[in-house]
Amino acid sequence: MPVTELAGTGALVRLGLRRDRLLIPVWIAVFVVSAASSAGATADLYPTTASRVAAADSINRSPALVGLYGRIYDPSSLGAVSIIKLGGFGALMVALLSIVAVVRHTRRDEESGRLELLGATAVGRLAPLGAALVVAAVMNLALGAATATGLRAAGLPLDGSLAFGAAWAGVGLAFAAVAAVCAQLTVSARSSIGLASAVLGIVYAVRAMGDAAGANGPRWLSWLSPIGWAQQFRPYAGNRWWVLGITLAFTALVVAAAGMLAAGRDLGGGVLPERAGPARAPSGLRSPEALALRLQRGVLAAWLVGFAALGLLLGSIASSVGDMLTSPAARDFIRTLGGEQGLIDAFLAVELTFAGIFAAAYGIQAASRLRSEEAALRAEPLLAAPVGRLRWAGGHVGVALLGTALLLVTAGLTAGVARAAVTGDAGQAVRLVGAAAAQLPAVWVLVAVTLLLFGWTPRLTVGAWAALVTFILIGEVGPLLDVGQWLLDLSPFSHVPRLPGGEFSAVPLLVLTLVAGALGALGLWGVRRRDLT
Amino acid sequence: MGAAIEVTGLVKDFGRTRALDGLDLTVEVGEVHGFLGPNGSGKTTTLRILLGLVRADAGALRLLGGDPWTEAVDLHRRLAYVPGDVALWPNLTGGETIDLLGRLRGGLDRVRRDELVERFHLDPTRKGRAYSKGNRQKVALVAALASDAELLLLDEPTSGLDPLMESEFRACVAAERSRGRTVLLSSHILGEVEAVCDRVTIIREGRTVETGALAELRHLARTRLEAELADRPPPGLAALDGVQELEIDGTSVRCQVEPGGMDAVLRELATVGVRTLTCAPPSLEELFLGYYGAGDAGDAGD
C-alpha cells in the first residue's frame, strides 16, 4: 500500500524543485554569505586566543546573552566564537525557511486547489507530502554543504565546518517535519506557518531556559529542543557527531506522524476542526479599509507580540553588554564611546537596525497582500463594487505603513521600559521609542518599493524581497568588502542616524520619507492605469 | 435614456493573443440578455471591460450612459456583478461577505438578504475556504440579488449549482425582470438562456456573430424536413438552392432546408404528391453548435 500511496512523488519533486529553482539558491546564498562573512569578521575582531577567550567568557557569564544565543563551549576556538549567533539565531532562520518551503508545497497548494488537479491524476495521496519533504531535504543538504564550504573558505577547520553545516541541515530537516505535521492539522497555509512558527518559538525559548540555567537549574531543558541539539553538536568545540542521531531520529518520527495524519484525512480538510463563524458581518466591516485591517490583523498581532518580546529582550540584556568587555584595552575603547552608557547605546543602535529590517520584512509582506488578493481574484468583487482602486490599494498600504510604525514603537517602548526598570530612569522609554521610530522612513521606502512593483510589474512584486536582501547585504557585508560609498548609499538603512547615542539629523529622514512618498505615488499611478485581473 | 449597455468595435489584446476583435453588444434597459460563445471567446473579458477592471484597446462603449473606465465608482453603485470564478476571503464567513459587499454598494435589504439565503439553502456561518464551488457561487449570487442594482452582470452564475438551485435562479431572474431590472447573463446552459432571456448575442473568437431575439434566430436557421411521398422524389429536388443533406430512401425523403427555401421545396414535393410531412425547427443545440463551430455551419448567421 505505501508504495502506491507515494506514486508520482518523483515527478512532484522535480516540479517542486523547478518552481523553487530561484528561491532556494538565493536563500542558500544569503545563509552562506552571512555565515562566512561572520566568521571572517570574528577573526578580524579577535585576532589572538586571549582576546577570544575574554570575549567568550564574558558572553558565557551573562545569562541573558547565553539565553539569547547559546553557550560557547570552547572559548579558545575561533570557530566556536564565530558561530555563536549563527548557531542560535541562524538556526532559527534555517528552521523558518524549511517551514515556509514545506507549507508552500503542501497546504498552500491544497488551499489553492492546485493539489486537487493532481489528486485526480495517477498521484498517490501521500505523494505531495513526500515530495515536499524531499524538496526540503534537498534544500537543507545543499544548504549544509554550501555553508560548510563557505566556513572552510573563511579559514575555519574542516571538521568543525562540516559539523556546523550538518547542524544547520539537521535543524532544517527537523522543522521540515514539524511543518509537515502542522500542514495536516490546520486548513490554511497561513495558520500552518503560524502553528509551526509557534512550535519553533517555544522550542527556542525552552533551549534558552536550559542554556541560561545555573549548574543546579534545569539544564536538561536544552535537550528537549531541536535547536538545543544543534548547539549540543558543539561544532568547533568537540564535534559530537552522535547528537546528529537524535535530530535524525526525531525527524523520522515526526515525518511518520505527518504521514499517518495525511493518510487519515480528506483532501482540503484538516485534523483540527473548522469552527463556524457569525452569520452577519460586524457593523464595522463596511469599507475597503476595514476589510484590509480584518484580513491582516491576525498576522499583525503576531508580529506585535514578537516585537514586544524583542524589545524586552534587547532592553534587558543591554545592561550586561558592558560586562562583556573587561580587558583594559576594551575599557579604553568604551571610554572613547562615552563610557558605559555610550557602549550600551551603541549596542542598542545596532540592534534597532535589525528591528528596522524585521519591520521592513513585515511592511513588504503586508503591502504584498495587494498582489495575492489580485492573483486570487479577490480584488475583483471589491473593484466591481463602488470601491476605487486607490481606496482598495490604500487600505493594504495603510496597514503596511501604520503596522510598521506600531511595530517599531512597540519594540522601542518595551526596550525602554526594560531599560528604565534597570536604571530607574523613565526618560529611557521616550529615548528608545524615538530611536526606534527613526528607522521608520527607511522601512517605508521598502513598502513603497513593493507598491511600485505592484503598480507596474505585478508579477514581480516578490522583487521587493530581493531589494530587502540586497540592502541587508550592502549594510552587513558592504563595509567588510570595502565597496564604494555610492553602493552603501543605495540602501535606505545606511542613511538612518545611529540612535540612541549617535547624532540626530532630520534631513536624511525627511529625504527618505520624500523618496518613499514619490515611489509610492508612482506605484499608485501604475495601479490606476493598468489592467487588473 | 439609451441602451443599458452599448458596445461597438471593442478590441482587446493580451500580449499577442487578441481576446476581443471588434465585438458589438447592445443591451436594452429592462431586458434579460443572453451572452453566449464558446470557451475563450471573450465573454469574461467583455464583462471585465464593462466593469472598468480592464481597459479596452479600441472601440466605443457606454454603460448606463457613462464611461466604464473613468466613471467606474459611480457606475458600480448602480450595478451588481457575479464573477465566473468566485473567490471568497478564506477567513470571512459567507454571511460576512454578503453583508460587506452589500454595504459597499450602499446598504442592503436585510429581509431580502435573509430570504435569499433561505431560498438558496446557503449556510452563512461557514468560512469562505470551507464552501464548495456551488456554495461559493451562491454567496456571490445572494450578494448580487440582494442589492438594489439597476443592472446585473452575471458571468456563468449557475456553474456548479444543482438543478434545484438552478431553477431557483431562473425564478429569481424572472422576478428581477418583472421589477424592471436589466440583466446581462453569460452562460453555457442553453436551457437556461432559452428560459430566461429575451434576446441573445452570440460571439466567437472575440467577434459578434449574431444578435437578436431567440425566435428570430430560429428563423435564420435550417429546418429539418421528413416526408413520405406518393412516388419517387422529383429529380429537381437535389438541385434546389436551399436543400442540404438530402437523403432519399425509396419514396421517403429527409433533408434540411435553409431559411427562405421552404416554398420551393414544398412546391417541388407537391408535384409527386405528399403522404406525410413533418417539419422540425432546429433545436437550440443545433442552433448554437452551428454558430459556435468553425467552418460551414458557422456561416449560418451571415
Ligand SMILES: Nc1ncnc2c1ncn2[C@@H]1O[C@H](COP(=O)(O)OP(=O)(O)OP(=O)(O)O)[C@@H](O)[C@H]1O
Ligand atoms: N489576463 C489575461 N491575460 C492573457 N490572456 C487572457 C487574459 N484574460 C483572458 N485572456 C484570453 O482572452 C481570451 C478570452 O478569454 P475569456 O476569459 O474572456 O473567455 P470566455 O468567453 O469568458 O471563456 P469561458 O467560456 O471559458 O469562460 C482567451 O483566449 C483567454 O486566454
Ligand SMILES: [Mg+2]
Ligand atoms: Mg468566462
